[in-house]
Amino acid sequence: MSLATPRISDIQTSDLLYYDPSHKDKCYGFCQKRNIDCLPSMMDDSIYYHRQENSQCFLETEITSDIRIDGNWPIFHNQILSKFQNSHLLFVFTFDQLTGVLHFADYGKDVVSLYLYHLLFAYERNLRQLLAAKGEKDPKQKAGQPPFQTWYLKKLLTYLYDKHQIDLSQDINQLRNQIMHAHQLIDQQNYDADDYIYKFSSFETFFNRVQALLKDMKRVNTLLKIEEPT
Structure with a gap:
């Protein structure tokens, strides 16, 4: 019996905190204490909110292809390293839906x-x-x-x-x-x-x-x- 290769969706973090505009100050405080740089949008999978240290707020930012990864990829796909070299946090999309995020430290699981x-x-x-x-x-x-x-x-x-x-x-x-x-x-x-x-x-x-x-x-x-x- 061959061993099934784990997929990105198997090691992603799926229990996410989303940016809530009605509680933006609390969202900022939560992220600041935990050194979190960005939060996904509650309403739109194509954007995230990037924490701005100087202005103490979030900047709405597009999730571009270079910070996006397919949840169906095998965990050692040959393009993954270059993606992490560009950004240490990637947004996981499985069948075109945001299902989680992936940090390179997730490979310690x-x-x-x-x-x-x-x-x-x-x-x-x-x-x-x-x-x-x-x-x-x-x-x-x-x-x-x-x-x-x-x-x-x-x-x-x-x-x-x-x-x-x-x-x-x-x-x-x-x-x-x-x-x-x-x-x-x-x-x-x-x-x-x-x-x-x-x-x-x-x-x-x-x-x-x-x-x-x-x-x-x-x-x-x-x-x-x-x-x-x-």
Whole structure:
């Protein structure tokens, strides 16, 4: 059974506070205390209200395509990083309706870690199968166990490169350690503060590692098919 790829709608924040013109002062105070920059409109999905620090008010602003994201996209769609580089908060539209917002810190949710755990499990399994398909032997293989069962990811990657010149990303090893040891995927600026401000650079590193994993999984799956006996 293949693992379903999570979609943007699976990690979005859907419990939103909307801009209410009859309570604009309270809306401003709420956003100021929580460092929130914008609120969606209650009446019009095409606009949002951007908080203006200097004038202590909100500016009505159009939700343009560069800050809009499709809720049906897979969570590691190759255009997502560039969207976040333009804006750290995106408005999620599912079937042309505003359904939530997405901040890059939402990638720290459990559903993302669980998905990557399954991907990494499959990747390591396929690397072991590839070594066996290449005719390699595991000198420490125990009876009843698959070959290379005791080899960690780093050793599998290094051996495939040294013996077969299959150059796979070593960055995936860092991603594996993050997932398997339940490390935080997106770093906070200051863990002693209660402002929950996150480092975008750590998200970029994380996202690029996942992209490397997805690319190398395709390579390994292709090599396995090529090595299959006809």
